[in-house]
Amino acid sequence: MDTAKHCRAAESFVREFMHRFWSNDFAYFEKVLAADFVWIAAQEDQYRLDRDESVDLYRNICQSTPEVVLVDESYEAIASEGGVTVVTGWYYGINNPEMGSAFGSRQRLTVILRDLVGDQPFEIVHLHMSNPVTISRKGEYFPVGFSREAYRYVRMLASQYSDRESIEVREIGGATHVLRTFDVVYLEADRQYTMIHCLSKTLRARQGIGELSKKFPADRFFEVRRGSIANILHVISWDADSVRLTGGVEIPIPVRRSMKVREKIEQLRQLVIGGGGVSQRNLGQLDDPCETDGR
Numbered sequence: 001m002d003t004a005k006h007c008r009a010a011e012s013f014v015r016e017f018m019h020r021f022w023s024n025d026f027a028y029f030e031k032v033l034a035a036d037f038v039w040i041a042a043q044e045d046q047y048r049l050d051r052d053e054s055v056d057l058y059r060n061i062c063q064s065t066p067e068v069v070l071v072d073e074s075y076e077a078i079a080s081e082g083g084v085t086v087v088t089g090w091y092y093g094i095n096n097p098e099m100g101s102a103f104g105s106r107q108r109l110t111v112i113l114r115d116l117v118g119d120q121p122f123e124i125v126h127l128h129m130s131n132p133v134t135i136s137r138k139g140e141y142f143p144v145g146f147s148r149e150a151y152r153y154v155r156m157l158a159s160q161y162s163d164r165e166s167i168e169v170r171e172i173g174g175a176t177h178v179l180r181t182f183d184v185v186y187l188e189a190d191r192q193y194t195m196i197h198c199l200s201k202t203l204r205a206r207q208g209i210g211e212l213s214k215k216f217p218a219d220r221f222f223e224v225r226r227g228s229i230a231n232i233l234h235v236i237s238w239d240a241d242s243v244r245l246t247g248g249v250e251i252p253i254p255v256r257r258s259m260k261v262r263e264k265i266e267q268l269r270q271l272v273i274g275g276g277g278v279s280q281r282n283l284g285q286l287d288d289p290c291e292t293d294g295r
C-alpha cells in the first residue's frame with residue numbers, strides 16, 4: 001500500500017466529512033459512523049460513548065445550529081497502521097447572519113478512521129472536537145466568548161443585511177440562476193465564457209468575464225489577475241504572491257500587480273468591516289483595462 005497516498009485520501013475524507021457535518025447532512029453523518037463510534041464534542045455535556053446516542057446528538061445540532069461555511073481549514077494524517085488512520089486538524093467556520101444568528105468559531109479535531117473496502121474508503125471510529133462554538137441569536141448582543149477574529153468575520157458578513165441585491169446569471173444551457181453576493185467566491189474566465197465558483201456549485205455563464213463582472217458590486221469584487229475576480233468576503237489570507245480564498249482556492253498575483261492588489265484588498269476590507277461603501281462604479285472602472293497582468 002502506498003502510505004502517502006492513503007494518508008492523502010484520509011485527509012480528503014475528513015475534509016468532506018466536516019463540510020457535510022456543518023451543512024447538516026444527517027444522512028451522510030449516520031452513514032459513515034462505525035458501529036463502535038465514540039464522539040467527544042466541544043461542549044462539556046457533549047460526549048457520547050454509543051453510536052445511537054451520537055446520532056441523536058447530531059440530530060439536535062442540525063435542528064439548533066445554522067448551516068456553517070468552513071472558510072479556513074487544515075487536516076493532516078499523523079499515523080496510519082493496521083487499517084487505522086489518525087487525522088488531526090482545525091477549521092474556522094462562519095455563517096451568514098441573514099439566517100437569523102451569528103456564528104464564528106475555530107475548532108480543533110482528531111478523527112480516527114478504519115479502512116473499508118468498496119465505494120466508502122473509511123468509517124469513523126472516533127471524533128474529538130475541542131473549542132466550544134458560540135452562537136448569538138438575532139436580537140442578542142455578541143456573547144463575551146466571541147473572539148476578535150470571529151467578530152471581524154461576522155461584521156464582514158453582516159454587511160449582507162443591508163446589501164440584499166441579487167445577481168441574475170444565465171448558464172450556457174439556458175438555465176437562469178439568482179445569486180446572493182455572499183454565494184459567489186470568485187469568477188474565472190473560460191475563453192468567451194465565465195466560470196462562477198460559488199460556495200455549493202460552479203456555474204458556466206454565457207457572458208465573458210469583462211461583461212459579466214459589471215453585474216457584481218464594486219465594493220465586494222476585485223480583480224486579482226487578468227481573468228480572475230475574487231469576492232472580498234471570501235479572502236482568507238494573502239501575501240505578495242497569491243490570494244487564498246474560501247475552500248482552499250489560491251490565485252497567483254502577477255508580480256507587476258502585487259502592490260495594487262494588496263492595496264485593493266486592504267481598501268475593500270476596511271470598507272466592509274467599517275460598514276462603508278464605494279460609489280456604484282462597475283468593476284470595469286476599478287482598474288485600467290489596458291494594464292498588463294505581468295505574464
